[in-house]
Amino acid sequence: MDCYLGIDLGGTNLKAGLFDSRLRLLAQKSLPIGKAIPPEEICRRIAALAENLLQAAGIRRGQVAWLGAAIPGTVDAAAGLAVRSANLGFDRFPIGPCLEEKTGLAVHLANDADAAAWGEYWPVRQHCRSLLMVTLGTGIGSGLVMDGRLFAGAFGGGLEAGHMIVQKEGRLCTCGQRGCWEAYASATGLICSVNEAISAHPASGLAALAAAAGQVDGKTAFDACRQGDPTARQVVEDYLDWLAAGLIGLINLLEPEEVVLSGGIAREGEWFLEEVRRRVLPRLYHPAARHRTLLRGSVWECGPGLAGAALLGFGMGEGEDRLS
Amino acid sequence: MDCYLGIDLGGTNLKAGLFDSRLRLLAQKSLPIGKAIPPEEICRRIAALAENLLQAAGIRRGQVAWLGAAIPGTVDAAAGLAVRSANLGFDRFPIGPCLEEKTGLAVHLANDADAAAWGEYWPVRQHCRSLLMVTLGTGIGSGLVMDGRLFAGAFGGGLEAGHMIVQKEGRLCTCGQRGCWEAYASATGLICSVNEAISAHPASGLAALAAAAGQVDGKTAFDACRQGDPTARQVVEDYLDWLAAGLIGLINLLEPEEVVLSGGIAREGEWFLEEVRRRVLPRLYHPAARHRTLLRGSVWECGPGLAGAALLGFGMGEGEDRLS
Numbered sequence: 001m002d003c004y005l006g007i008d009l010g011g012t013n014l015k016a017g018l019f020d021s022r023l024r025l026l027a028q029k030s031l032p033i034g035k036a037i038p039p040e041e042i043c044r045r046i047a048a049l050a051e052n053l054l055q056a057a058g059i060r061r062g063q064v065a066w067l068g069a070a071i072p073g074t075v076d077a078a079a080g081l082a083v084r085s086a087n088l089g090f091d092r093f094p095i096g097p098c099l100e101e102k103t104g105l106a107v108h109l110a111n112d113a114d115a116a117a118w119g120e121y122w123p124v125r126q127h128c129r130s131l132l133m134v135t136l137g138t139g140i141g142s143g144l145v146m147d148g149r150l151f152a153g154a155f156g157g158g159l160e161a162g163h164m165i166v167q168k169e170g171r172l173c174t175c176g177q178r179g180c181w182e183a184y185a186s187a188t189g190l191i192c193s194v195n196e197a198i199s200a201h202p203a204s205g206l207a208a209l210a211a212a213a214g215q216v217d218g219k220t221a222f223d224a225c226r227q228g229d230p231t232a233r234q235v236v237e238d239y240l241d242w243l244a245a246g247l248i249g250l251i252n253l254l255e256p257e258e259v260v261l262s263g264g265i266a267r268e269g270e271w272f273l274e275e276v277r278r279r280v281l282p283r284l285y286h287p288a289a290r291h292r293t294l295l296r297g298s299v300w301e302c303g304p305g306l307a308g309a310a311l312l313g314f315g316m317g318e319g320e321d322r323l324s
Numbered sequence: 325m326d327c328y329l330g331i332d333l334g335g336t337n338l339k340a341g342l343f344d345s346r347l348r349l350l351a352q353k354s355l356p357i358g359k360a361i362p363p364e365e366i367c368r369r370i371a372a373l374a375e376n377l378l379q380a381a382g383i384r385r386g387q388v389a390w391l392g393a394a395i396p397g398t399v400d401a402a403a404g405l406a407v408r409s410a411n412l413g414f415d416r417f418p419i420g421p422c423l424e425e426k427t428g429l430a431v432h433l434a435n436d437a438d439a440a441a442w443g444e445y446w447p448v449r450q451h452c453r454s455l456l457m458v459t460l461g462t463g464i465g466s467g468l469v470m471d472g473r474l475f476a477g478a479f480g481g482g483l484e485a486g487h488m489i490v491q492k493e494g495r496l497c498t499c500g501q502r503g504c505w506e507a508y509a510s511a512t513g514l515i516c517s518v519n520e521a522i523s524a525h526p527a528s529g530l531a532a533l534a535a536a537a538g539q540v541d542g543k544t545a546f547d548a549c550r551q552g553d554p555t556a557r558q559v560v561e562d563y564l565d566w567l568a569a570g571l572i573g574l575i576n577l578l579e580p581e582e583v584v585l586s587g588g589i590a591r592e593g594e595w596f597l598e599e600v601r602r603r604v605l606p607r608l609y610h611p612a613a614r615h616r617t618l619l620r621g622s623v624w625e626c627g628p629g630l631a632g633a634a635l636l637g638f639g640m641g642e643g644e645d646r647l648s
Binding site: 130146147149151152153155158159160161163164165166167168175176177179241242245246248249250252253254255256283285286288289292 | 499566
């Protein structure tokens, strides 16, 4: 029985998961990481964590087919390089060879959003050839599988949906442009809208909830909305409209069969997905797309990035027969 | 010596061109067509026109490798069907078999924007693997070649950039949505802006030029701008900004190596392209893209749709060795 080891490197946290050949998660562990830790040391900790996982699951190293790593930032998968990462100190770091040396495993790399798209695509590949993944987090992550292949782009950045312009001369984005989708539809964009609403409506339930919690996060508006606060309700409605505006453009452009929303905000659950569907599907350009586009949440409780990392060895149509 | 026959079906006009194996245009002819002409009759006229072209160029039927047809609307290339076309009366019409029967040639089909993308990609394929084509006409046509393959989308619509939303709750589009890129950056969008500016500034040079011409078209604003009219200048500046907003989003999203602008407005020439580059390139998200994205006009004087149609037989990497 082959097993697959997945590593999902976040900006502040590293997750490792061991999957069996039926893609069941056998064991999972995580570690704090960050920019202060040198890349070589990160590799050393990953190797120790991997060892740890194998022991916990009672799996021998020889049973592990590969280690797949999802990296936040630009990746040169062929060369095994972590080219650049805003949240980790990678600068053309040969993370592939370094992990191979320290773990003795074959290593596959991908950008984290691409890995997430692959993780959602792989289990449905029998009936789906094209899938768009959108992760609503600090920024907007996005990945596309088309005709069974990960979309790479010419400069290795893959699909970068966050910096589509949805409002010319709109809100300032971290990239320096105005009106990027990410500035409205990421968790950061939502938090910005909540703070604006609190300034405008200091006596609202939303303001009270934020004051009681001592902070605003991606859940604040949804929680206050559930408590019946009209200010929060308006923020949530506006957020859904911004999210829909970008999704409509993306789906019109790329025509995927399945669209997966993930990230903290998507974990609001089925009512959230239904609100998004209601705003997006009837407004799509292609009549077929209105009825046939499946808009859903992630199939992975452990997160699509971790599962996708473990599945990276199933690249470009190879290895399909390895799955039992 | 092999020759290639291309047919570009427009809504009101049909162009046919005969190319030699070095992709030189040997002969070109055109015909008026329209919704009133039954599909079978369109095929008959294409066959007659093809015969006519061969005679004009002194080429025998046996020297023609194939006929490629670019169709305005949705195409099922594998089945040889013109699925739907807004401007011609096609409704799942088997145009492929019909043309094969009437011309005795192998027939290849594609959507017209996809054919145009293919026509720009083919001559540069030695150094370019990904190319985005944007046609600024009545609507916005778009096509993408990625890793040497035409991007199809799940429902055969290909890339549909015109209905990206660039202004939430913006100008009403023909598709029923608000704020689509096409509503601002197509020739129709520009004409709409000119008419708005004439209403607001009836004493402007722009208004005088439109009155003298008896109509507004895609050139009116550019002509009045060249005559120094400040109202027209503002319309042109705004148009360029809208065009740039959509292009920035598209290039950030898809990361093509080359971006080709075609259609009537792009024929304003090099100063126009330079204005677009100035607004787009420095504002791209990926640092590499700012320097390495080539934004250019079409290489085809006869139009990329016609040339691309003739090149459709060079599909998916086959037949590369046929070119001398």
